[in-house]
Amino acid sequence: MNAQELMIGRGLMHLVDTHCHLNSEFFNMDRDDIVARARAVGVRQIIVPATKFRNIPKVLTITEQYEGVYGAIGIYPRYCADWQVSDINRLRQSAKHKRVVAIGEIGLDYSWNNKCPRETQHRVFAEQLKLAADLDLPVIIHNFSELCRLPSTHRSISAGMQ
Numbered sequence: 001m002n003a004q005e006l007m008i009g010r011g012l013m014h015l016v017d018t019h020c021h022l023n024s025e026f027f028n029m030d031r032d033d034i035v036a037r038a039r040a041v042g043v044r045q046i047i048v049p050a051t052k053f054r055n056i057p058k059v060l061t062i063t064e065q066y067e068g069v070y071g072a073i074g075i076y077p078r079y080c081a082d083w084q085v086s087d088i089n090r091l092r093q094s095a096k097h098k099r100v101v102a103i104g105e106i107g108l109d110y111s112w113n114n115k116c117p118r119e120t121q122h123r124v125f126a127e128q129l130k131l132a133a134d135l136d137l138p139v140i141i142h143n144f145s146e147l148c149r150l151p152s153t154h155r156s157i158s159a160g161m162q
């Protein structure tokens, strides 16, 4: 049996796309087709991570439109410059949605053109990791940094997660 048969013919493969920005406006014209093609090759679940508050409603709507499509809720490190203390509670509320299965897309991005200060990125990342731990949810991490040298506060939070 070749890979094609494994994926399509016999139904033996059960694939999960853990990181698919299906909410992007680039897919407004062919989102149905994209989901159908993914299913045809064995992708049974798709997780759509939010990246900012503004796209959370669309992510949640998409999870309700397609069977097997789930959401992740989080603020991407490029969009965290305006983070407010109360924002973690906004995320906590969104994460209660029945189709939310993870916290993400969160992380650190040290790209030269990321305007969000690193200190803010670390604070927002740590708060979201703690939220994930509180809710017993996995995380989807964006890493363009020295993530392996996380401060010990991050390590202790992530060590408690599976």
Ligand SMILES: [Zn+2]
Pocket (backbone or CB within 6 Å): 019, 021, 049, 105
């Ligand atoms: Zn992403």
